[in-house]
Amino acid sequence: MIEVRHLSKSFDGVEVLKDINAQFHKGKVNQVIGKSGSGKSVLAKCIVGLLAPTEGEVLYSGESFQQMDKERKKLLRQEIGMLFQGGALFDSLTVLENVMFPLRMFATMSVAEMRDRADFCLRRVRIEGQDHKYPAEISGGMQKRVGIARAIAMQPKYLFVDEPNSGLDPQTSIVIDELTKEITEEFDTTTLVITHDMNSVMGIADHIFFVHNRQLWWQGTREELLRSDNQELQEFIFAGSLMRQVRQAMEKR
Amino acid sequence: MGLLFHIGRYFMLLGEVFSKPERRSVYWRRTVEEMDLLGVKSLGIVSLLSLFMGAVIAIQTKTNIDSPLIPFYVVGFTVRQSTILEFSPTIISLILAGKVGSTIAAEIGSMRVREQIDALDIMGVNSAGYLILPKIVATAIINPFLIMISMFLSIFGGWMAGVLTGIISSNNYIAGVQWDFDPYIVTYALIKTVVFAVIIATVSAYHGYYTQGGTREVGISSTKAVVYSDVVILIANYLLTQLLLL
Numbered sequence: 001m002i003e004v005r006h007l008s009k010s011f012d013g014v015e016v017l018k019d020i021n022a023q024f025h026k027g028k029v030n031q032v033i034g035k036s037g038s039g040k041s042v043l044a045k046c047i048v049g050l051l052a053p054t055e056g057e058v059l060y061s062g063e064s065f066q067q068m069d070k071e072r073k074k075l076l077r078q079e080i081g082m083l084f085q086g087g088a089l090f091d092s093l094t095v096l097e098n099v100m101f102p103l104r105m106f107a108t109m110s111v112a113e114m115r116d117r118a119d120f121c122l123r124r125v126r127i128e129g130q131d132h133k134y135p136a137e138i139s140g141g142m143q144k145r146v147g148i149a150r151a152i153a154m155q156p157k158y159l160f161v162d163e164p165n166s167g168l169d170p171q172t173s174i175v176i177d178e179l180t181k182e183i184t185e186e187f188d189t190t191t192l193v194i195t196h197d198m199n200s201v202m203g204i205a206d207h208i209f210f211v212h213n214r215q216l217w218w219q220g221t222r223e224e225l226l227r228s229d230n231q232e233l234q235e236f237i238f239a240g241s242l243m244r245q246v247r248q249a250m251e252k253r
Numbered sequence: 254m255g256l257l258f259h260i261g262r263y264f265m266l267l268g269e270v271f272s273k274p275e276r277r278s279v280y281w282r283r284t285v286e287e288m289d290l291l292g293v294k295s296l297g298i299v300s301l302l303s304l305f306m307g308a309v310i311a312i313q314t315k316t317n318i319d320s321p322l323i324p325f326y327v328v329g330f331t332v333r334q335s336t337i338l339e340f341s342p343t344i345i346s347l348i349l350a351g352k353v354g355s356t357i358a359a360e361i362g363s364m365r366v367r368e369q370i371d372a373l374d375i376m377g378v379n380s381a382g383y384l385i386l387p388k389i390v391a392t393a394i395i396n397p398f399l400i401m402i403s404m405f406l407s408i409f410g411g412w413m414a415g416v417l418t419g420i421i422s423s424n425n426y427i428a429g430v431q432w433d434f435d436p437y438i439v440t441y442a443l444i445k446t447v448v449f450a451v452i453i454a455t456v457s458a459y460h461g462y463y464t465q466g467g468t469r470e471v472g473i474s475s476t477k478a479v480v481y482s483d484v485v486i487l488i489a490n491y492l493l494t495q496l497l498l499l
Binding site: 073074082085088101154160 | 275276364367376377
């Protein structure tokens with residue numbers, strides 16, 4: 001489990017996040033939603049340690065990240081997998097080398113074992129026969145799947161997924177969402193997805209956190225989300241025509 | 254304050270760069286790749302520049318100091334001295350700052366804006382060490398070889414220009430090259446080369462590593478990398494010359 005306590009973050013005196021308190025549970029897909037610029041990506045970066053919070057702390061399985069020494073942080077990071085918005089695959093490495101990269105850096109196994117593990121991860125995300133291609137030679141959807149394969153190579157306890165569906169067609173988005181859900185259940189990871197895609201939220205979210213006006217404005221399940229009378233949340237989730245139709249259908253019932 | 258901030262952050266980055274590598278074999282493999290990319294692939298431009306540089310020094314020396322009072326060996330001697338002391342280590346390093354420095358800054362800057370450095374950090378990899386240390390080691394190893402090749406080609410270029418244009422005989426040129434040779438000047442040149450190589454790699458990597466924004470900022474970082482590398486090389490050149498030759 002990941003716990004965020006009284007987390008605030010400012011840049012040059014401008015407050016971006018204010019007193020965020022949240023618990024992200026193990027084996028669940030926790031989705032952080034919010035408008036562009038609401039601070040959800042900053043929240044994710046504070047949680048993974050890419051940004052230092054101005055105030056507050058982040059606890060991984062009860063252990064404060066801010067209190068850890070450099071070596072402990074390094075070890076913890078080997079338990080974290082992250083899929084970035086653009087994939088963040090290394091351009092100079094092939095698909096196979098990208099997935100093997102964290103294993104080469106940290107795992108104590110033979111090259112053959114690393115290859116087997118990388119092959120398993122690639123099969124798990126349904127990629128085969130692309131081992132020797134470079135990231136630029138595969139589609140955006142494939143890059144995301146390779147990113148997931150790389151994220152799970154070290155069998156992480158914590159999985160972070162940043163805007164997984166940006167730039168993808170609806171079908172590929174569903175594939176990425178399903179993979180995120182399957183991997184969370186299969187590896188029992190604490191998964192945190194940053195998104196503003198309501199299809200993804202309605203498809204796979206176990207628990208939803210709505211960030212608005214620098215604060216954690218609302219949290220709950222999918223069912224609670226649809227029935228919430230929170231004004232700002234309503235405006236956000238029913239902004240699209242599809243979600244408006246869902247609401248109309250619910251009101252008719 | 255801005256300058257002090259950058260100097261402080263530069264040395265803090267170097268602290269990260271020289272911390273213990275996660276896996277030495279991976280770092281070594283990357284160093285070999287960088288030696289090819291940053292060193293071997295610069296051989297063409299270094300060779301071309303050096304040949305013409307030597308040729309021009311020879312012709313200019315002969316035409317500017319053409320007097321019966323000037324000894325016959327002066328052309329070869331001048332080409333050798335100016336090549337070894339200044340032109341090869343300094344001018345070629347300035348050229349390499351343009352070629353290699355912009356490559357380093359653009360590569361690392363692109364990785365920064367495309368979140369690849371964040372990916373390394375989240376994995377627990379020391380991104381500064383992984384990306385920058387192999388480049389420093391590679392340039393510090395390969396640049397002295399490049400500069401020695403440059404020295405040879407520049408002196409050879411002087412011989413070609415002198416002999417082919419008939420302004421000096423081959424024997425006189427070679428005698429001038431051999432006259433009053435002090436091997437220490439080669440040591441001095443190689444010390445400078447190694448220092449300049451480290452400057453090129455670290456200053457350029459610094460600008461790439463702290464790139465913020467998008468592709469436009471990557472371009473700005475590349476330009477800054479070249480400009481600041483050149484400035485630091487010129488300052489270091491003056492200091493090293495005073496330190497090693499006086």
